Amino acid sequence: MATSHNPSLLISSTSSNLCYSTITGAGSLPGSNTTSSPCAACKFLRRKCQPDCVFAPYFPPDNPTKFQNVHKVFGASNVTKLLNELQPYQREDAVNSLAYEAEMRLRDPVYGCVGVISVLHHQLRQLQDDLNRARVELARYQAAANLIGNIGPGSALHAGTGFGHEQFFQPQNGTNHQTMFRGLETGGINVAYNDSSLAAAIGFGSLTSGGLHFLKPSTVGGDERPSQVLVPF
């Protein structure tokens, strides 16, 4: 475990602990050479990776692109300052969100992540319009069914059961939800449902950087995210 870097393990939800132990050699065999490979940040910056390197837990050496992107957009010193202002349990999500935004900025130098948000908002508005239209149509059917008088104890159109809503639409272990979620493509951002990471909500199936999988908005530290869209300048 100390010397081999299994990408799937690194990408799992407990990647931070695994990465840290891997990088610092905490998992190495006793008596063996404890010089671990430097993290991607120190490799890129061509400096010695100290045991307390702030980047090491979050930028494993087998994913150099992640740090290169973050460095290109934000700069190593800015990232260091940002991370130092956060609690340790918040840092992994912060790094992963920075990596995501850096990736989006490099893909779209003009709009970056803001462009993704615009596309998603547009999609949401269209869906809400479709939903309103569908509700109106359903109300018409329900009204017509009531007028016709197809209401009875044995009738499948019994209004009390909501036309058998519970009977006829049963999400199968959430698969309908997941299937729809998986099919969502947004400007090349494939929203894949992955219950181990922040990628569940963002989607990194289409990224070529070796998979930037994030933790879910943290349940670990109870981090509070803003509940409303912030208005830029």
Next chain:
Amino acid sequence: MSSSNSVEGSYSKRCAACKHLRRRCAEDCVLAPYFPATHPERFECVHKIFGAGNVARMLKAIPVQERAQAADSLSAEAYRRVQDPVYGSTGIVIQTNQEISSTQCELAKIRAQISMYEAQMATEQQPPPPGLPQQQGSLGSQENMPMFEPNDPFNFLN
């Protein structure tokens, strides 16, 4: 005095970036058009998150006609990151994706209900074939279903 006044005059024309960085604002300062001195907080946010050098480099790499939008989007991202240091703009992406997902779910449910109504209407309009038991559809037994009028008095199928 006059020279200091002229120096003062030129200093007063510095953009927010050059003021913050305490340097002379060149005529061709790439940041000046997008970070006016009237909004110092805009540049401070951007500088804190991206760094002045990175912003200048990114803007220089973009055609001039698109630099205003780029500066605005950088400012927006920087502002959101300052407000939410952990998730920044990514938090908005997550939230919106979740809303999209729940809306799609609800839409699918309502469309399924509509399909059931349509299927029911179609079934009731067709008389059962002679000699065969009444068809058992996905809606369950239709034994108690009254006969449907062949004409559509309410004209809602059109």
